[in-house]
Amino acid sequence: MTTEATPISVRSAEEMLPQPFRVTEIRRETPDTMTLALEPTSGPGIEYAPGQFTMVYVFGVGEVPISIAGGQEGKLMHTVRAVGAVTRAICALGPGDIVGIRGPYGTSWPITEADGRDLVIAAGGIGLAPLRSTVQYALNHRDRFGYVSLIYGTRSPGELLYEDELREWRSRFEIEVEVTVDRAADGWYGDVGLVTNLLPRIFYDPEKTTAMVCGPEIMMKVVARELGSRRVGFDDVYVSLERNMKCAIGFCGHCQYGPDFVCKDGPVVPYSQVRNRMRVAEV
């Protein structure tokens, strides 16, 4: 028996076709960041693994890659910061509006491979969004892991994402949740300092820890280095890269990062794989 491969041009055409999704809810997280709940207008929607992303198309404006922050049964949740024309248009959407979604794309956090291990989940700024579903997975499968800790750093108390969920996660006493800000404001009674300051506070066995780190690249480097100095192996530290992804299927090359395309070889990679590249300004 022979099988015929689908011609690459047909395959890529299908992969470039967005599915219509309706905005069902939109919630302001911070002055410039919104969380959108999306459901497919028809069909089964999108099943994803934590850490993957979709391409979100605002008709007539453009398309951007956005990390998946959550969603179940084909529905999606995206948290978007308004920093450019397309993301500003996404943040201006309201319930009932339609967007095009392609995906999911990319690699995911190694959450199932981390069975039986301690988890250190380190987020910086909006980097909590791609880790949100990982935290929820850990909470929903708590008996599969040892110590589980979320350390989260952001610029100021007014820029914390998912404040209600952070409180809820902490109140369950099933995982350790530590939050810090770069700059305190009146009325802030929490921690002040870089997210790495929180590492001495949490429990983990370096020999059996999987760390998942997401934030600005410099933050990820500093956290990975600090974990390394605390004897966590760089193969066990995963980071989520961010590059200018356009096609999301490894054709266009916009997101090339050394020998990898971030859209298909990433965004989640072991720090050991990119450690040397993260020192090279031209990459």
Added chain:
Amino acid sequence: MKLDTWRAGRDLLADLSANEIEFLESVASEVTFSKGAVIFEEDDVADTFYILQEGTVGLELTTPGKPPVVIQTLGSGDLLGVSWALPPYSWTWRARSLTDTTLIAFDAVKVRERCEVDFRLAHQILRLIAREAIRRLTGARVRLLDLYHHEAR
């Protein structure tokens, strides 16, 4: 004051020998501060240093006419106080207890005197302080970059 149980699983005193730990125990005592209490004041003589056992301490910058600004917080397992090790032996920041705290207080004068004759201890103490200072300097430098300001995902 026994330090052996406390240091298990923590990096801070991991490199010290049994003799050195024994000496530190002889100059250590447990102290507690209630929420809001000032542990030490900017420019005061730095004759004690601490390790936090429980609670949170804020390092504050004070400015006339304005509320103090917390520039960094320290928590369980952190070293509180670095300025005691080098002249002029005075505190750079105010340290305030942000929650009820329990700390191990070390007599810094006795530690300095011992370091004058015990060079291995002096070396270990300076290594410990340098490691903490580098971590805090790295943190301060990264915060200066204001990384989260224009970030998108």
